Amino acid sequence: MASKKPENMSFEESIEELDTLVNQLENGDLGLDDALKKFERGIALARASQKKLSAAEQRVSILLENDDNTPLSEFTPE
Numbered sequence: 001m002a003s004k005k006p007e008n009m010s011f012e013e014s015i016e017e018l019d020t021l022v023n024q025l026e027n028g029d030l031g032l033d034d035a036l037k038k039f040e041r042g043i044a045l046a047r048a049s050q051k052k053l054s055a056a057e058q059r060v061s062i063l064l065e066n067d068d069n070t071p072l073s074e075f076t077p078e
Contacts (some may be wrong), residue, residue, distance in 0.1 A: 003017075006045045006047070006048035009048070010043075011049055011052045011053065014049045017032065017041075018046060018049065019047055020072075021038050021039075021045070024038055025042070032049050058075075059075055062075060
C-alpha cells in the first residue's frame with residue numbers, strides 16, 4: 001500500500017508516522033538505502049507538520065488578538 005502524501009495527512013497521523021520512523025532509524029537494523037528513504041520520508045513529514053502547526057498557531061493568534069468589538073475576518077492560509 002502506498003503511503004499518503006504528508007500534506008494530505010492529519011497532524012496527528014504525521015507525528016505518529018514520524019515517531020515510528022525515528023524508532024526504526026534509531027534501531028539501526030536498516031540498510032543504507034532503506035534508512036535514506038525513511039529519513040527522506042521523515043523530513044517530508046516534519047516539514048508538512050510544521051506548516052500545519054504554523055497555520056494553527058496563526059489561527060489561535062488571530063482569535064486571541066481580536067476583542068469582542070472587532071469584526072470577524074476570514075482566515076486565509078498561505
